[in-house]
Amino acid sequence: MSATSTASLPTELVLGNVRVETPVVLAPMAGITNAAYRRLCAEQGAGLYVCEMITSRGLVEGDETTKKMLVFDELETIRSVQLYGTDPKYVGQAAEILCNEYGVAHVDLNFGCPVPKVTRKGGGGALPWKRGLLGEVLEAAVAATSKYDVPLTIKTRKGLDDDHLTYLDAGRIAQESGVTAIALHGRTVEQAYSGTADWDAIAELVAHVDIPVLGNGDIWEANDAVRMVEQTGAAGVVVGRGCLGRPWLFRDLAAAFSGTPTTTVLPTLGEVRTMMLRHAELLCEHMGEERGCKEFRKHVSWYLKGFRAGGSLRHSLALVDSLETLGALLDELDPDEAYPVSELGAPRGRQGAPRKRVVLPEGWLDDQDGRGIHMQEDANEATGG
Structure with missing residues (x-):
């Protein structure tokens, strides 16, 4: 805090x-x-x-x-x-x-x-x-x-x-x-x-x-x-x-x-899970379920940055093709896991080197x-x- x-x-x-x-x-x-x-x-x-x-x-x-x-x-x-x-x-x-x-x-x-x-x-x-x-x-x-x-x-x-x-x-x-x-x-x-x-x-x-x-x-x-x-x-x-x-x-x-x-107040992984599902639902509402789920994939690594979610689960989430599948996969996350404070104040997204x-x-x-x-x-x- x-x-x-x-x-x-x-x-x-x-x-x-x-x-x-x-x-x-x-x-x-x-x-x-x-x-x-x-x-x-x-x-x-x-x-x-x-x-x-x-x-x-x-x-x-x-x-x-x-x-x-x-x-x-x-x-x-x-x-x-x-x-x-x-x-x-x-x-x-x-x-x-x-x-x-x-x-x-x-x-x-x-x-x-x-x-x-x-x-x-x-x-x-x-x-x-x-x-x-x-x-x-x-x-x-x-x-x-x-x-x-x-x-x-x-x-x-x-x-x-x-x-x-x-x-x-x-x-x-x-x-x-x-x-x-x-x-x-x-x-x-x-x-x-x-x-x-x-x-x-x-x-x-x-x-x-x-x-x-x-x-x-x-x-x-x-x-x-x-x-x-x-x-x-x-x-x-x-x-x-x-x-x-x-x-x-x-x-x-x-x-x-x-x-x-x-x-x-930092969110728990359970609260992050709720946000992820809400994001995917809004994408599907605007784009249709197939395209919405595909659009959501790029966001998975950002949401889970610093959390302990395993590689196989992350891989499956990055291939999600329906809200039902997404919900089932997100249920595998530990809802009580604390937010990784090591990520606070750290750069996110693209960085790279100077041109x-x-x-x-x-x-x-x-x-x-x-x-x-x-x-x-x-x-x-x-x-x-």
């Missing part, structure tokens, strides 16, 4: 006309933050739960894969979607479709993805290097969303690498373009998910702009979120890998920001304007940010 201080912490997050009871945002994660997972996390505590990233061109051209990702749970009170795009025309049109046809109340733009297939086309974390292009994209998106009084935010990284930092320029351009808030992941594209997030950069951005700044990176426990906000002055936090296999983290975060001292080099379009670093340069944008490219 760990006590959490709550002195001078924000108790809500205000993004334009969207008011979130807790200053916590679920980061969009490809193949993870679907409607079922967003519902599961929202059942634990208040926050802004963002749909996995979709491509602007895919939405504009009616790509079926893209449209299937835009599914919302019936209890989602604030529909929030992250867009990826490099062409102002497509980004603007996609933002308007989200507002007009899907009833989305919040749009976020991805300028932080470090995946090579994205950066080699000038997208994700590569795009802010081109300040002119960034301004064009933001102006088009703000023009579209403002017609519906929908707040537009962006998420970015520190820069390409330590020699090519972009976050201060990105913050200034975002503010000048009418963006409501900016989230900063305290790593460079080169770092990807390795190393340690630079919270000092988040604090520097807070001092540099007047719009709200959200901090992202290395939030594994509620105490981490509190420390980040206290150290940086951020208006809230964005949580990604820390909630993998631990949706109750949002319960702890809601408590930590509630304004009263709180104590984290040997950031993959960029040819000549990308030659100038920092890029105004009028519209990069090729795939219609069905979905990835994480």
Whole structure:
């Protein structure tokens, strides 16, 4: 158990006309933050739960894969979607479709993805290097969303690498373009998910702009979120890998920001089992049992990380094909086993090593304007940010 201080912490997050009871945002994660997972996390505590990233061109051209990702749970009170795009025309049109046809109340733009297939086309974390292009994209998106009084935010990284930092320029351009808030992941594209997030950069951005700044990176426990906000002055936090296999983290975060001292109560394996079954049931409800069970498989190792569950049981759970089978296998777990405290504060999900080099379009670093340069944008490219 760990006590959490709550002195001078924000108790809500205000993004334009969207008011979130807790200053916590679920980061969009490809193949993870679907409607079922967003519902599961929202059942634990208040926050802004963002749909996995979709491509602007895919939405504009009616790509079926893209449209299937835009599914919302019936209890989602604030529909929030992250867009990826490099062409102002497509980004603007996609933002308007989200507002007009899907009833989305919040749009976020991805300028932080470090995946090579994205950066080699000038997208994700590569795009802010081109300040002119960034301004064009933001102006088009703000023009579209403002017609519906929908707040537009962006998420970015520190820069390409330590020699090519972009976050201060990105913050200034975002503010000048009418963006409501900016989230900063305290790593460079080169770092990807390795190393340690630079919270000092988040604090520097807070001092540099007047719009709200959200901090992202290395939030594994509620105490981490509190420390980040206290150290940086951020208006809230964005949580990604820390909630993998631990949706109750949002319960702890809601408590930590509630304004009263709180104590984290760790779940037993029996309580984790209940959460796993609930997750699988929601996936099956939204996708059908066969696909839902297949989607659940990737989550097994995260839920059981650090527990003593045997290899053969884990293997069987990773091949589960029905809720009945899942329930029978989960019954084999020891419900009284205590949560492995060794896992507290430890990184979860992908980490890896820094990239040997950031993959960029040819000549990308030659100038920092890029105004009028519209990069090729795939219609069905979905990835994480």
